[in-house]
Amino acid sequence: MTVWQALSRRGYLGSAWPWRSVAFLASGALFGAVVLVGIVAGVAVGGATAVVLVGLPLLVLTALAGIPVAAVERRRLRLAGVGPVPGTGHRVPDAPGLTTWLTVRLKEGATWRELAYAVLLALVLWPLDALVVALAAGVPLFLLATPLLVAVDGEAKVVKLWTVDTWPVVLGVAAAGAALLLVGAYVLGVSAGARGEVARVLLRSSRDSERVTELVRSRARLVDAFEAERRRIERDLHDGAQQRLVALTMTLGLARLDAPPGPLADQLAKAHGEAGQALTALRELIHGIHPKVLADYGLEAAVADAADRSPVPVDLELDLPDRLPQPVESAGYFVVCEALANVARHSGASRVTISGGHTGGRLTLDIRDDGRGGAVTGNGTGLTGLADRVSVLDGRLSLSSPPGGPTLLRVEIPCRPTESRA
Secondary structure, three states: OOHHHHHOOHHHOOOOHHHHHHHHHHHHHHHHHHHHHHHHHHHHHHHHHHHHOOHHHHHHHHHOOHHHHHHHHHHHHHHHOOOOOOOOOOOOOOOOOHHHHHHHHHHOHHHHHHHHHHHHHHHHHHHHHHHHHHHHHHHHHHHHOHHHHHHHHOOEEEOOOEEEOOHHHHHHHHHHHHHHHHHHHHHHHHHHHHHHHHHHHHHOOOHHHHHHHHHHHHHHHHHHHHHHHHHHHHHHHHHHHHHHHHHHHHHHHHHHHHOOOOHHHHHHHHHHHHHHHHHHHHHHHHHHHOOHHHHHHOHHHHHHHHHHHOOOOEEEEEEOOEEOOHHHHHHHHHHHHHHHHHHHHHHOOOOEEEEEEEEOOEEEEEEEEOOOOOOOOOOOOOHHHHHHHHHHOOOEEEEEOOOOOOEEEEEEEEOOOOEEOO
């Protein structure tokens, strides 16, 4: 449970959280004061003796002071109950030895980030902690202690502002102190939670964000490598196996013409037909891997080619004057092809409209049909894999297909043009 969860429950005042909040803020005030003295002393003494080189090690130690301060703060955060802090972000030195350790630490951003937190703690955070404890706990407790002070001394000064010496006023002050203490318990909880969140955010390892950045970059590299491999396979099949099949088909055709009528001519005709079918299947395979028109002329021409081959009439309203990154063009093309195949197989539509373009830094494709509707992703349509492929490019694929239609498939992919078509 966190302090925020405890604050939202009825039993907060009777729980240990008010005490933990006081302990967190009070220990923060004491620890911050110690850090302030240590940093000021280190800078002052180290700076004064740096001329004779004696103070240089002390200045280095002062620069490294943020490391132990951050370690203590990470442990103290357990009192505030704001959740664990991710790793420190410090690297393990490649070799043993004090010199290597110092070199690695002084070159790390985590070291200087923790030093900045230590300075912030010494100059800003601990006075705020002390002020909250004094106002939310110290003042109410002093008011509650007023009857005891009056019983001992005959009078008491309330918050050093006015003197009370009559028991009705004293009891009123004590009642006010009790009420303020209840309110102060919640103030302490909120302050401890906020203070802990600040520390957790500032002490969070930047290596987590670095890992995310590297994952994004590696994902982009994998997409590029995947597209490059598809183009290589397409090129090898087009220039290798397809040309051999073309030559074989032509040879069988010539042999068929030269052969006299009979069983041999029939076998050559059959072989010629099979070779033609194999060539057609190979061409379809090559086109499915990565169509040449897409690589040579771009997405608009490739979508127009897919529309021409669609069994359902297609109205094309696509405007792409510029070439886009190859992974983006490839993802957009295969989404269109899959959508047209689904329309032909399942929708019963009589017309399809493909519209879109590149505006506002995004490629937008809308595929709309007038079919029966009721389509869903992940139901054997093949769109789930395409949605994953679009999401790899930080894009989005959405489907609207109410029963009775129409069906609208929309693709949005952020990208920038790579070149303009002549």
